Amino acid sequence: MDNQPVIKAAIQSAVSKGIRDIRRDPNRSIRKLVDLGMQFGKGRNQKSFFTDAQSVLKNSNSVYYALVTSLIRNVDPQTLETFGINIGYMSWTMGAKMIRAYEKERGVNVPWAILLRCNMPAAKPLDLSRLVAEGQALGIFAYFLFVGSQTERLADMLATVAQCHTCAFFLMAEDAATNARLAELDMALPNAMFLPRGGAPEYPDTADTLCRKKRIFSLNCEYSAANADWLLSEPFLKSVVERDYPFLILTPADTCDPETRARVGAEVIALRAAGRYPLYPIDLYADVQRVDHIISDESCMLMLGADGLPIYPAGIGQSYGAELSLEALIRLSMPSVRRHR
Amino acid sequence: MPEANITKRALSASLKTLMQTRPFHKISVGDICEQCGMHRKSFYYHFQDKYDLLNWVFYSEFLQLLDSNAEADVWAYLRRVCEYFAENRAFYINAFAIEGQNAFADTFNETLEAILSAYLHQEIRDEEFREFFCDFYSDAFRCSIVRWLHSGKAMSADAFVNLCRRTVDSATEKSRDSRA
Numbered sequence: 001m002d003n004q005p006v007i008k009a010a011i012q013s014a015v016s017k018g019i020r021d022i023r024r025d026p027n028r029s030i031r032k033l034v035d036l037g038m039q040f041g042k043g044r045n046q047k048s049f050f051t052d053a054q055s056v057l058k059n060s061n062s063v064y065y066a067l068v069t070s071l072i073r074n075v076d077p078q079t080l081e082t083f084g085i086n087i088g089y090m091s092w093t094m095g096a097k098m099i100r101a102y103e104k105e106r107g108v109n110v111p112w113a114i115l116l117r118c119n120m121p122a123a124k125p126l127d128l129s130r131l132v133a134e135g136q137a138l139g140i141f142a143y144f145l146f147v148g149s150q151t152e153r154l155a156d157m158l159a160t161v162a163q164c165h166t167c168a169f170f171l172m173a174e175d176a177a178t179n180a181r182l183a184e185l186d187m188a189l190p191n192a193m194f195l196p197r198g199g200a201p202e203y204p205d206t207a208d209t210l211c212r213k214k215r216i217f218s219l220n221c222e223y224s225a226a227n228a229d230w231l232l233s234e235p236f237l238k239s240v241v242e243r244d245y246p247f248l249i250l251t252p253a254d255t256c257d258p259e260t261r262a263r264v265g266a267e268v269i270a271l272r273a274a275g276r277y278p279l280y281p282i283d284l285y286a287d288v289q290r291v292d293h294i295i296s297d298e299s300c301m302l303m304l305g306a307d308g309l310p311i312y313p314a315g316i317g318q319s320y321g322a323e324l325s326l327e328a329l330i331r332l333s334m335p336s337v338r339r340h341r
Numbered sequence: 342m343p344e345a346n347i348t349k350r351a352l353s354a355s356l357k358t359l360m361q362t363r364p365f366h367k368i369s370v371g372d373i374c375e376q377c378g379m380h381r382k383s384f385y386y387h388f389q390d391k392y393d394l395l396n397w398v399f400y401s402e403f404l405q406l407l408d409s410n411a412e413a414d415v416w417a418y419l420r421r422v423c424e425y426f427a428e429n430r431a432f433y434i435n436a437f438a439i440e441g442q443n444a445f446a447d448t449f450n451e452t453l454e455a456i457l458s459a460y461l462h463q464e465i466r467d468e469e470f471r472e473f474f475c476d477f478y479s480d481a482f483r484c485s486i487v488r489w490l491h492s493g494k495a496m497s498a499d500a501f502v503n504l505c506r507r508t509v510d511s512a513t514e515k516s517r518d519s520r521a
Contacts, residue, residue, distance in 0.1 A: 007418075010407050012455060013454075032388075036401060039405070040404040040407075
């Protein structure tokens with residue numbers, strides 16, 4: 001019998017106890033959970049994450065104590081456990097192991113996550129449930145779904161999210177109407193992070209609803225040269241914290257120039273290291289590739305349009321779905337592993 | 342190794358040494374610190390009390406066993422757990438003897454129930470029955486493990502786990518028969 005659910009259950013029981021302890025005795029238990037992760041984590045991604053976390057937590061006044069305590073206080077424990085295990089174990093441990101094995105055998109890079117732009121017109125939208133099934137077989141357990149007013153069959157998509165309970169999904173709303181639509185959902189989605197779209201100057205008014213429903217959520221802002229300075233400014237970051245967002249995900253606009261992308265990427269890393277705010281900023285494309293690099297020494301990223309045609313890398317010309325399986329698409333579009341070249 | 346893990350390991354080793362010869366209730370935080378030359382302040386930076394340290398020893402070593410058996414099946418894993426208990430016999434006999442609201446048995450049962458539930462998910466579809474089955478067999482396993490540890494080396498971990506496996510297998514088969 002497959003032992004993976006058993007391993008996952010044992011880790012989940014340790015994490016569950018850790019979360020309960022944090023409610024009772026926050027700072028000490030946060031350190032203990034991180035130290036336990038360090039002891040158990042064998043993957044490079046985990047080691048790197050836990051080493052950074054241990055270093056930050058040496059400072060007993062670190063704002064990250066407040067960040068974790070607020071997450072534990074505000075998010076449904078089952079959601080916190082499920083989402084955390086799906087990213088930490090399914091994706092960064094088990095999935096990473098499968099990806100490394102595949103890359104070694106086939107000599108082609110496999111992304112640890114897939115970004116799916118579901119908010120684009122598509123004559124025939126791709127079948128998410130098939131994509132996730134094929135992705136899991138390769139070791140891909142994380143999916144960023146960009147949803148908006150043009151997203152077709154949202155109900156089917158959310159049903160797939162609910163069904164694929166060992167994967168982590170990031171539901172990235174792209175407009176105010178979708179912010180509200182996602183926030184009002186009543187279905188249990190412990191494996192999903194909700195990301196209402198916001199930024200200068202307006203904020204989504206859905207944080208209260210998501211907080212009341214005890215979802216795990218993040219503010220999601222699109223940046224370009226026009227608003228990057230504001231999004232990285234002290235007044236903006238403080239206002240995000242005041243609205244109880246634990247994470248800030250910054251995504252470059254399609255038109256954003258490379259210099260702005262590089263500058264935002266560097267500032268996000270500096271912000272995380274400085275730890276001035278109880279907020280964890282993420283530069284989406286750069287961090288997705290950074291994690292990929294940690295998992296398998298080389299970075300790659302796969303972003304698909306709603307119809308399955310790759311947006312990144314561009315110029316492939318063939319779509320996932322009717323024309324290609326995910327594995328065939330990856331072999332066609334992802335860079336070769338260097339040692340095989 | 343990071344400093345935090347070094348300190349935690351030293352305190353863990355100290356508790357394990359003391360529990361070889363002394364009942365848990367007769368060991369104080371001061372004794373643990375004295376044994377490894379640490380200051381009490383260091384202890385309380387990492388752990389709330391001695392029960393917290395005991396649970397840390399269990400979880401940290403237990404998860405290491407999981408990792409080294411990632412490819413094996415659940416029974417191979419439980420065999421490794423029992424071998425680990427046997428290697429640390431005096432420590433775990435002492436730990437299982439703790440009673441009250443901080444009883445180590447409760448910590449162990451919680452983990453065992455989670456493992457059994459995951460294992461039996463395919464075997465027993467009826468959720469209510471599965472829950473009862475897991476509670477029942479977790480208690481049974483724990484009591485049997487304690488009895489087995491007390492019996493010395495009369496039976497190997499392998500033989501002991503095989504008996505446990507036969508018990509679960511025959512119960513799940515019977516359960517299938519009775520439904521049919």
